Amino acid sequence: xxxxxxxxxxxxxxxxxxxxxxxxxxxxxxxxxxxxxxxxxxxxxxxxxxxxxxxxxxxxxxxxxxxxxxxxxxxxxxxxxxxxxxxxxxxxxxxxxxxxxxxxxxxxxxxxxxxxxxxxxxxxxxxxxxxxxxxxxxxxxxxxxxxxxxxxxxxxxxxxxxxxxxxxxxxxxxxxxxxxxxxxxxxxxxxxxxxxxxxxxxxxxxxxxxx
Numbered sequence: 762x763x764x765x766x767x768x769x770x771x772x773x774x775x776x777x778x779x780x781x782x783x784x785x786x787x788x789x790x791x792x793x794x795x796x797x798x799x800x801x802x803x804x805x806x807x808x809x810x811x812x813x814x815x816x817x818x819x820x821x822x823x824x825x826x827x828x829x830x831x832x833x834x835x836x837x838x839x840x841x842x843x844x845x846x847x848x849x850x851x852x853x854x855x856x857x858x859x860x861x862x863x864x865x866x867x868x869x870x871x872x873x874x875x876x877x878x879x880x881x882x883x884x885x886x887x888x889x890x891x892x893x894x895x896x897x898x899x900x901x902x903x904x905x906x907x908x909x910x911x912x913x914x915x916x917x918x919x920x921x922x923x924x925x926x927x928x929x930x931x932x933x934x935x936x937x938x939x940x941x942x943x944x945x946x947x948x949x950x951x952x953x954x955x956x957x958x959x960x961x962x963x964x965x966x967x968x969x970x971x972x
Contacts, residue, residue: 841865844865844898844902844903845859845860845863845865845902847901847902847903847904848863848897848898848901848902851901851902852897852901852954852957852958852961853954853958854957854958854961858961858965859961861874861875861964861965862874862875862894862961862964862965863894863898863902865902869903870912871895871898871899871902871903871912871916872916872919873891873894873895873916873920873964875964875965877920877921877922879963879964879966880920880922880960880963880964881963884922884924885924885927885931885932885935886963887920887922888917888922888923888924888928888932888933889932889933889935889936889956889960890960890963890964891913891916891917891920891922891960892913892917892932892933892936892939892947893936893938893939893953893956893957893959893960894957894960894961894964895912895913895916895917896908896913896939896947896949896953897939897949897953897956897957897960899912899913900949900953907942907944907946907948908946908947908948908949909946909947910941910942910944910945910946910947911945913947914928929941933947936956937950937952937955937956938950938951938952938953938954938955938956938957939953939956
């Protein structure tokens, strides 16, 4: 099987699997590896009967970094241990507290595992808590240089406190440490830490009087 045939079959398999767009590159590599191995041929224009130099693909071993659900350009996320260690170092919040609030999923998604009702007394307060938590965690735990606004909004939506009419102008607009960027990303300012700490305390039930 020629290289172009292998690539065509692999791409067809990726499209059929309906994997998320941000994971398609990794899926394509795995599909090519599986198909070329099944065919018993090296990947290269020469093939098994060609005169060109044959190249074989080594099996990919497990790594500590996985594909991220972000638009920062880094393309990878640290493993769970590194995520919590990075975030604890940058925020000063203990890993124990962070693990009670956050969950890092295999695809790089960060979620808040505290009930929405405990994130604030109003939809506005709940939204700001989620924004501070997710944007702070993605910036300093996943080390995103530009925090994915879509990832933050998805979590706000999942927690059922998303208000489209007021989300950008009033909910994020009223925050000092987190701003909505021109490209839809979330920009952290030098004042992110107090709001992040307050959000963690709110989630853990330590700040019942927060807005």
